[in-house]
Amino acid sequence: MSASLTEAAAFLHTLADGLGTPLNVVTPDQIAENAARFEAVLRRHRLGGGVFFAHKASASSALLRRLAATPSSVDVASLEELQHALACGFTPDRITATGPKDPAFRYLGARVGVTFHVDGQSELEALAGLVRDHGLAPVRVLLRLSGFPSAGVRRLVRRSRFGTPVADLPGLLDAVERCGDAVELLGVGYHLDTVSLDEKALALEGCVKAMDACRARGLRPRVVDIGGGFGVSYLAEAGQWEAYTTELIRAVLATRPPLAWGNHGYGLRNESGTLAGGLGLYPAYREVAGPAYLDELLAMRAPSLGRPLATLLLENLYDLRVEPGRALADQCGVTLARVLETRRDTEGGAGLWSVRLDLNAGDCPLEDHGILVDPLIVPRPRPDSGPGAGGRGTEEPRAGGPVAVHLYGNLCLESDLLTKRQVFLPRLPDPGDLLCFVNTAAYCMDFGAHEAERRPRARKVAATRAAGERDGAWRWCLDTQYWPLAVEAVAHHAGTNRQEEASA
Ligand SMILES: Cc1ncc(COP(=O)(O)O)c(C=O)c1O
Known part of the structure; x- marks a missing residue:
């Protein structure tokens, strides 16, 4: 989805001319596709539950x-996210x-019954006290567990x-x-901040055992x-990541010129x-990520019980819930920035x-969120080049070969680099061109x-194509004015909501 969006140069320039940069462009239909892929993994393993x-x-x-217009659900972490x-x-x-959770978040959640x-x-x-004090219906709870012990060979968790x-589960169940x-x-x-499938398998098996402990007490989880x-996986090829990290090591060891600002070594x-x-x-490259990672986890054998984890869940008729953030927002948006100036670095660079x-x-904040992909140049279409099919620019490649650049932001701070990495572009961009940072919808843009x-x-704007029009022209509206309706209905709504437009 984002790939064809980044080719629509005239469309992106029209947006940036009208709304300025930085500009975030999200692609809502992509999140529906991503959710469907996760749901399909659950169904393939014949599991109930949801995303x-x-x-x-x-x-x-x-x-x-x-x-909200798909069968998927949402996991909220603040009062504001709940209201949203x-x-x-x-x-x-x-x-x-x-x-x-603060008291207001808890109150509204319990009041509406999340x-x-x-x-x-x-x-x-505290939750039980709130329910009693306000005469609310009992609230459904999941117990978040951590510290899953490993039997036999010790695994690092x-x-x-x-x-x-988990060791404190008996006291929690008393409560x-x-x-x-x-x-x-x-x-x-559980939610574990790790890429390790082994750690996740241990935790999932630990949860099944915890469910047994609940049932042994007559509870019905x-x-x-x-x-x-x-x-x-932000990169398509494993080789790209291997080549980059190998060269980074060589740069740190000074057997090649630096690859990052001040020869930064990322640890x-x-x-x-x-x-x-x-x-x-x-x-930046993950062999297995997103729905495929879930699939592989469910097919893994439980470390001590020995049977596939999906089978353990199925045998007990347990539903499985997953809470993907980054993976559901994969390819759901890009960030555009106008090139203001280019010049030769003399000292640090x-x-x-x-490129400013x-x-x-x-x-x-690319590096804070693990995005190590070089931006794309979206050349400013020449006056004689029309929007073309699907809003594509008809720009000819400009002169000049590949260059290594540092990307600077617009703040008056030495530290305002978009990334410490040297970024490799196919040519030096011209002032007025756009740089398009891809796959920024998860965390990075917000x-x-x-x-x-x-x-x-x-x-922030939402870009869509009419259903069945994979190669058709992109349409857009402000993010706040998007609803999953036919374009004409959205346009009508947008036309009646001037106040939102003014404040966006
Ligand atoms: C409880 C919980 N669930 C889900 C997520 C989403 O994680 P990710 O974006 O890595 O899928 C987080 C992230 O911090 C979290 O804290």
Whole structure:
């Protein structure tokens, strides 16, 4: 989806001319496709349950409204996300509340009847107190667990500051029983911040055992929630990632020119000619990511019980819930920035070119979110080149060969680099061209945005094509004005909502 969007040069320039840059463009139909792929994995393993989008990954209304029109659900982490999910069309039975919760978040969630993923005993008791004080219906809860022990060969399981250690489950279940008038135990779950399938398999098996412990007490849990963390592969070829990391090591060891600002090593160090430290980068290439990662996890044998994890769930008729954030927003958006100026770096950049952009590192914190993909140049179409089919520019490639550049933001700060990496472009861009940062919808376009120097945050628009028109022209509306309706109906709505337009 994003690939054909990035080819629509005239369309992207029209948007950037009208709305300025930085500009975020989201593609709501893509999130529906991604959700369907996750749902298909559950069905292939004949599991009930569902997909709960981790809303924190994107603030977009268009993505959430499009998702509300699919069978998928949503996982919210704040009062504001809960209000947004309700306003986008999710009914409370399709909403789970996770993470640290303040009283207002808890109150609204309990009042409308969402499911709560509770961190521990004190949260459970606070929730029960709220239900009793306000005479609410009992709330459904999932117990978030952590610290899953491994039998036999010890596996390293990352510590989490969230959830209740499995060792403390008996005390937590005592509390569930004491609060039986106010909470209904739906099941247990985890969210682990790791790419390791082994760690996830251990945790999933641990959850099945915890469900047994619940049932042994006469409780009737039926859901296991395995959180998110299915990942995205940002590169198409493993070789690209291997070549980059090999060259980065050589740069750190000074056997080739630097590949990053100040020969930054991303955790790698040169200690008297020996490589030290560890590479602290999200793997840009993932052999197995997204729905395929879920598929592989479910097919894995449980570390101590020995049977496939999906079979264990199926035998017990447990539903499985997943909470992908990054993986559901894969290919759901791009960030555009206008090139303001190019010039030769003299000092820190070691004679490279520097490209100054009309956005800053907060608008697009690539490295914080593991995006190590070089941006695309979207050339400004020449006056004589029409929009062409599908809004494509008819720009001829310009002169000049590939260049290594540093990308600078628009803030008056030495540290405002879009990425410390040298970025390799097929040619030096011209002022007025756009750089298109791809696959930024998950976290990148929303998590770090600020208004330093009173610069406005990026606007966000939703780009769509009419159903069945894969090669047709792109259409757009402001993110806040998108609804999954026929284009004419959206246009009517947009026309009646001037106030939103003015404030976007
Ligand atoms: C509880 C919970 N669920 C789901 C997610 C989504 O994780 P990801 O975006 O890696 O899929 C997070 C991310 O922090 C989380 O904390």
